[in-house]
Amino acid sequence: MRIVDIRETAIPLKSNIANSSFDFSEMTTSVVAVITDVMRSGKPVCGFAFNSTGRYACGAQMRARFIPRILAADPGSLLDARGDNLDPEKILAVMMKREKAGGHSERSIAIGTIEVAVWDAVAKIADKPLHVLLAERFGGGQVPDKMFCYVGGGWYWPGQTIRDLQDEMRRHLAAGYTLVKMKVGGLPLEDDLHRLEAVLEVVGSGDRLAVDANCKFDRAEALRYAHALAPFKLRWFEEPCDPLDFALFAELASVYDAPLATGENLYSTQDVENLVTFGGFRPSKDVIQIDPPQAYGIVQYARTLAVLERRGWPRSALFPHGGNQMSLAIAAGFGLGGAESYPGVFGIFGGFADDAVVADGAIALSGRPGIGFEGQAALYRIMRDLAGL
Numbered sequence: 001m002r003i004v005d006i007r008e009t010a011i012p013l014k015s016n017i018a019n020s021s022f023d024f025s026e027m028t029t030s031v032v033a034v035i036t037d038v039m040r041s042g043k044p045v046c047g048f049a050f051n052s053t054g055r056y057a058c059g060a061q062m063r064a065r066f067i068p069r070i071l072a073a074d075p076g077s078l079l080d081a082r083g084d085n086l087d088p089e090k091i092l093a094v095m096m097k098r099e100k101a102g103g104h105s106e107r108s109i110a111i112g113t114i115e116v117a118v119w120d121a122v123a124k125i126a127d128k129p130l131h132v133l134l135a136e137r138f139g140g141g142q143v144p145d146k147m148f149c150y151v152g153g154g155w156y157w158p159g160q161t162i163r164d165l166q167d168e169m170r171r172h173l174a175a176g177y178t179l180v181k182m183k184v185g186g187l188p189l190e191d192d193l194h195r196l197e198a199v200l201e202v203v204g205s206g207d208r209l210a211v212d213a214n215c216k217f218d219r220a221e222a223l224r225y226a227h228a229l230a231p232f233k234l235r236w237f238e239e240p241c242d243p244l245d246f247a248l249f250a251e252l253a254s255v256y257d258a259p260l261a262t263g264e265n266l267y268s269t270q271d272v273e274n275l276v277t278f279g280g281f282r283p284s285k286d287v288i289q290i291d292p293p294q295a296y297g298i299v300q301y302a303r304t305l306a307v308l309e310r311r312g313w314p315r316s317a318l319f320p321h322g323g324n325q326m327s328l329a330i331a332a333g334f335g336l337g338g339a340e341s342y343p344g345v346f347g348i349f350g351g352f353a354d355d356a357v358v359a360d361g362a363i364a365l366s367g368r369p370g371i372g373f374e375g376q377a378a379l380y381r382i383m384r385d386l387a388g389l
């Protein structure tokens with residue numbers, strides 16, 4: 001058993017939405033195919049992934065370093081102890097050869113995307129959905145049949161009215177979601193508060209609404225927003241400031257009683273440990289949103305989780321960023337608090353299987369082997385072509 005090829009291609013997201021800090025008009029993502037020599041129904045088993053959303057395609061690093069390292073390794077050295085499947089931990093170690101400490105995001109997204117594609121192949125070789133395989137290895141064997149899921153929505157669109165925003169939120173509730181998130185920081189505070197109050201009219205209460213500032217604010221503005229948002233008792237206030245400004249996070253946590261959230265822009269276990277050590281993050285209420293394919297993948301995610309658990313963090317405090325089937329399978333497999341969903345944005349890269357059903361805020365999990373991209377027709381077409389299937 002061996003990996004015979006790893007291919008990648010950059011695909012534009014074709015999105016005209018914006019958050020407080022940037023628009024997505026140039027956004028791309030890397031799609032990866034890990035092709036094995038294991039045959040099923042006359043075709044090679046292939047693992048797929050893409051580097052989630054919000055970070056650009058990273059094929060250069062993959063082509064220059066990580067793909068050649070895997071393909072040059074002795075195939076037997078990449079197998080698990082029984083020799084009947086690939087071992088993602090060993091493959092991660094091969095990709096990390098000759099890599100200097102620190103400087104994580106230069107490589108964590110490229111490595112994590114390949115690593116998650118390896119897991120897709122591993123689960124297919126084992127003939128199990130990825131969330132089932134992860135539940136057996138990391139979740140104490142408890143396999144859920146659905147996963148809590150919230151909508152990462154409320155973006156700033158060109159020409160958008162308050163009524164448009166309310167209609168969007170009504171659509172999410174009608175689709176079965178119970179928790180929605182909206183962007184803040186793209187307009188002056190007074191205008192953002194009008195948007196927020198309009199959305200609260202639709203969703204009913206603050207515990208059904210989170211807000212995301214996408215790292216926009218300096219100290220004065222972050223404190224101003226925290227003061228203004230506090231009375232609404234929102235589900236969480238996400239990324240008020242620079243993701244590495246742990247001093248400001250700690251200050252916010254000391255004055256803002258409702259939950260804070262961050263993590264989608266932290267790429268290493270050490271960064272997450274620094275957040276909970278120096279950022280004042282509270283295990284009893286705050287939310288951590290690491291995006292596994294952007295942060296070295298699933299093996300490293302398990303290591304980060306172990307660090308957090310030693311510090312008293314419950315798994316229910318983790319909501320992986322991403323809004324895709326990779327994060328959904330990881331949230332379900334590890335028994336986390338929930339997953340994100342991006343209905344209607346990011347084109348073929350947003351959303352779940354075409355036949356996925358949302359009810360009472362939870363999404364039914366797929367029985368397809370692997371991550372389940374085969375159930376997303378438009379996205380799978382790109383993956384299948386990349387692998388030459």
Ligand code: MG
Pocket residue numbers: 212214238239264
């Ligand atoms: Mg966010």
